[in-house]
Amino acid sequence: MELSSLLLPSILLFSFLCSALILFFKQDPPQKPTKSTxxxxxxxxxxxxxxxxxxxRIVYWVxxxxxxxxxxxxxxDPFVFTANPSxxxxxxxxxxxxxxxxxxxxxxxxxxxxxGILNVNGExxxxxxxxxxxxxxxxxxxxxxxxxxxxQTSDTLIPLLRRASRSGEVLDLQDVLERxxxxxxxxxxxxxxxxxxxxxxxxxxxxxxxxxxxxxLSVQRTLTPFSLMWKLGKWLNFxxxxxxxxxxxxxxxFVEKCVKSRREQSGGGGGSDFLSRLVADRSHSDAFIRDIxxxxxxxxxxxxxSALTWFFWVLSSNTxxxxxxxxxxxxxxxxxxxxxxxxxxxxGLREMRYLHAAVSESMRLHPPAPLLSRECQEEDELPDGTxxxxxxxxxxxxxxxxxxxGIWGKDCGEFRPERWMEDGVFQPAxxxxxxxxxxxxxxxxxxxxxxxxxxxxAASILEAFDVEVVEERGKLQLSTxxxxxxxxxxxxxxxx
Ligand code: HEM
Numbered sequence: 001m002e003l004s005s006l007l008l009p010s011i012l013l014f015s016f017l018c019s020a021l022i023l024f025f026k027q028d029p030p031q032k033p034t035k036s037t038x039x040x041x042x043x044x045x046x047x048x049x050x051x052x053x054x055x056x057r058i059v060y061w062v063x064x065x066x067x068x069x070x071x072x073x074x075x076x077d078p079f080v081f082t083a084n085p086s087x088x089x090x091x092x093x094x095x096x097x098x099x100x101x102x103x104x105x106x107x108x109x110x111x112x113x114x115x116g117i118l119n120v121n122g123e124x125x126x127x128x129x130x131x132x133x134x135x136x137x138x139x140x141x142x143x144x145x146x147x148x149x150x151x152q153t154s155d156t157l158i159p160l161l162r163r164a165s166r167s168g169e170v171l172d173l174q175d176v177l178e179r180x181x182x183x184x185x186x187x188x189x190x191x192x193x194x195x196x197x198x199x200x201x202x203x204x205x206x207x208x209x210x211x212x213x214x215x216x217l218s219v220q221r222t223l224t225p226f227s228l229m230w231k232l233g234k235w236l237n238f239x240x241x242x243x244x245x246x247x248x249x250x251x252x253x254f255v256e257k258c259v260k261s262r263r264e265q266s267g268g269g270g271g272s273d274f275l276s277r278l279v280a281d282r283s284h285s286d287a288f289i290r291d292i293x294x295x296x297x298x299x300x301x302x303x304x305x306s307a308l309t310w311f312f313w314v315l316s317s318n319t320x321x322x323x324x325x326x327x328x329x330x331x332x333x334x335x336x337x338x339x340x341x342x343x344x345x346x347x348g349l350r351e352m353r354y355l356h357a358a359v360s361e362s363m364r365l366h367p368p369a370p371l372l373s374r375e376c377q378e379e380d381e382l383p384d385g386t387x388x389x390x391x392x393x394x395x396x397x398x399x400x401x402x403x404x405x406g407i408w409g410k411d412c413g414e415f416r417p418e419r420w421m422e423d424g425v426f427q428p429a430x431x432x433x434x435x436x437x438x439x440x441x442x443x444x445x446x447x448x449x450x451x452x453x454x455x456x457x458a459a460s461i462l463e464a465f466d467v468e469v470v471e472e473r474g475k476l477q478l479s480t481x482x483x484x485x486x487x488x489x490x491x492x493x494x495x496x
Contacts, residue, residue: 036073036080036386037065047076052225059370059476063400071384072404078392083400085407086383089432091374091394092440102375102393104227111234111248112218115288116295128278128292129445135274136445142346145449148187149456150343152180156197157457158342161465165494170470172487173312177305177457182208184453185300189275189293190258191265203254210250215298215480217244223478252290255297259289298480300446303368304453306481309488310366311359311458314415316469316490321358321417322462328354329463342460349455357420359454360434364408365415367436368481370399398435399482407433465492 041047054061062081065074072084091099100121113119117128179196194204221230233241262279315322332348373395376388431439437447468491477485
């Protein structure tokens with residue numbers, strides 16, 4: 001037998017034994033009994049067999065577990081999974097400081113995200129949060145985002161869909177929406193258009209693929225049962241880790257070029273947005289600015305296409321909702337005398353309340369970020385009585401919460417935008433029940449921006465086209481967000 005064929009099993013066995021021992025000795029079990037459902041593990045290896053069996057379907061698994069627990073919380077030592085709104089409030093707001101992003105998850109994403117806002121705690125996080133918070137709530141940013149979306153929709157998206165309608169070609173709508181959103185966020189954050197929707201730039205296309213691959217491979221690290229496996233792979237520059245290193249290099253080089261050019265611009269006055277201000281501050285290194293930019297591209301680039309893809313998938317079996325949205329568009333257009341552009345104005349979009357409800361309802365069932373994790377610093381008790389040990393990982397699941405009867409009632413499995421409306425007015429839900437955008441001090445900064453993008457694109461497509469899903473899909477693939485496995489093949493037809 002060749003040496004190379006013995007190498008992999010030996011590495012796997014070695015890392016399994018090391019990880020089992022580390023897990024066994026590292027975690028402090030809670031001292032008092034707990035009230036949540038507890039899955040009992042085996043001596044020494046604990047719940048490892050359960051994780052190995054389920055880690056590839058962790059989103060579904062957590063939803064199944066929490067739905068059978070009376071408190072919506074299940075302890076699978078050293079993890080706590082919860083779909084309980086009081087616990088979410090505790091983790092994200094009341095006891096926020098005890099639940100930062102964990103060291104192990106930060107280490108897993110460090111190669112990609114470095115010290116960017118999505119991957120850090122403490123001072124590093126606060127600097128970025130403070131710098132960005134002001135801009136994300138300004139009228140000028142909303143107008144800027146709307147302008148970028150309007151241009152790209154009219155100049156590239158609608159013409160592309162028209163061509164597909166005329167040729168009868170089947171399109172992968174997920175791919176189209178991902179390319180659209182990526183171009184949009186790159187323009188906003190990097191001040192570069194990789195032209196990935198029109199495939200008009202070789203460098204942009206390479207950057208886009210490398211970015212996607214780096215995201216997927218980084219997430220696959222978290223799904224490796226033992227972190228030692230990917231660390232060894234990285235050390236040996238082997239398999240997936242070798243691909244990750246290559247794609248990451250391409251991403252870093254592209255973004256570093258953007259940092260340099262923004263730094264040059266800032267020397268000559270630059271812009272007044274938060275990134276221009278950070279770039280102008282010479283106390284921040286190029287690498288720090290690069291990491292910040294990558295975090296914002298991920299945060300804004302992956303989430304909105306996920307929301308839109310599932311939205312069109314849901315609408316394909318709820319055609320009456322699509323018709324109601326079209327009626328709302330007609331009404332808003334006639335109220336404003338707005339017939340100039342394929343994209344509604346910002347005021348028009350704000351008045352699209354039923355569309356707002358339909359988008360929110362779709363994300364309730366298909367949240368772009370289905371599972372969020374935090375690490376407990378000091379032993380604690382959650383509001384539902386669950387004991388959490390020091391060093392344990394607590395995961396809350398917007399996916400499970402969106403499907404919980406205790407939160408949404410008996411019809412929780414139905415897609416019903418009307419549940420969000422009262423007398424024609426949209427009724428928002430508490431972020432602790434509807435945790436799609438997270439909650440507390442680390443709540444999503446781009447929520448308003450996301451609704452502008454999603455509503456603008458959804459309304460423009462629905463007004464101009466009928467969208468027919470040609471192959472039944474609906475299984476999720478976990479990347480940094482919830483993607484649809486195999487894409488969303490559709491045929492579009494222009495409407496009169
Ligand atoms: C439907 C679209 C979106 C959804 C569902 C969403 C959801 C989320 C969630 C769940 C988090 C918390 C992540 C965590 O702490 O682990 C988050 C954070 C964040 N989001 Fe979004 N997001 C969306 C769109 C956007 C957009 C368009 C931007 C704009 C760039 C954005 C910027 C951010 C930032 C900067 C953070 C980090 C906040 C912090 O740690 O303080 N998001 N988002």
